[in-house]
Amino acid sequence: MQLENLLTMYQLDRQDKPYSINHLLDYCQQLYIHEKIDIVLYRDILYLLNTEGAVSVHEITDNNYPVLG
Secondary structure, eight states: OOHHHHHHHHHHHHSSOOSSHHHHHHHHHHHHHTTSSOHHHHHHHHHHHHHTTOOOGGGOOTTTSOOOO
16 A cells, blocks of 8 residues: 555545644554554555654654643
8 A cells, every 4th residue: 555545545534634644644553453454554654654754643742742731
């Protein structure tokens, strides 16, 4: 699966475009957790998204993300 296919799946599933590449990464993680893609495909997509600069919400810490409020 290439990123174009992931984008198409996202748009069909969510009825919307992703706001950023980070949303695609989170969507990919959900597909893996719900066993809709296997580990090999997950790792391939994860690698592609990371090389494009995607950051998972799980990787954000207080040091690199501003606190609201």
